[in-house]
Amino acid sequence: MDLQQYEHLVTQLATEVRRYLIKRGAQPEVAADIVQDVFVKLLEMELVLPPEKLRPYMYRVAWSTYLDQYRRTRRYQLLVRQYLIPTAVTVVRPIDDSDLTAALQKLSAKEQRLLVLRYDQALSLAEIAKRLGIRLAAVKMRLYRVHRKLEKIMRGTTYE
Template structure:
């Protein structure tokens, strides 16, 4: 099987690996953490595969750069929102305030989280630890930490309902 004239499948795969590395470097140069850049690149290529998009070797760069950048911006905005919420409702010196505050609409969902879930949010968004660093600290695999964090995000969205602005 050939792609774009004389390019064979193994050459095309090598091209995609090189392009992925290039995209990761681009995102890191624009402020992304290396692990975030790797995740975003993986997501971008999965999206391209899900769309059944056959990318000719002379065309995908611009498209994939745009998709990677917009995906990173979405990720950055979501991370910033979590940092703001954690700083407001979970930072250790404010925990007592959260526990005493019963009328705050946004404080309520944070009260409903288990202590381990709150601690996970603090490690990630207040202390700024990477998934790998959190995994080492908790004695877990990075994939398990990532999944727990995703579940906490989903729980918060459910609890916050219309107050969640992502």
């Protein structure tokens, strides 16, 4: 068998293997990728398989590659479901406006002004720093502390 006939046989087998994988449940794109991988493995081999051993080799390598890919995809989907998709949503009690107003009144005038600048006037942190004449890092820290203090007040614990 000359090289041209061998190439023709290999391309014909590639089409067969692709159809075989699709019939066994592989997506067409996945089947095409697997056939390409089989070709790469075939080309990387040092020896040339005789035609009667080529077909079983391609089918066996294609099927085992598909199973590996299928298991890897299943494991990935399981990990995504387990770690990245939230399973339970915490139900948060809606905050009453009167509760929020009472909590805000417990804050100092400076803290109230900081919250007004950030959320009511929707200023950026840099703009707040400029307006108050303090550094950006100080604005961030003060906002963090005010949030913590407000949260503790809303939860009913005293702030110290």
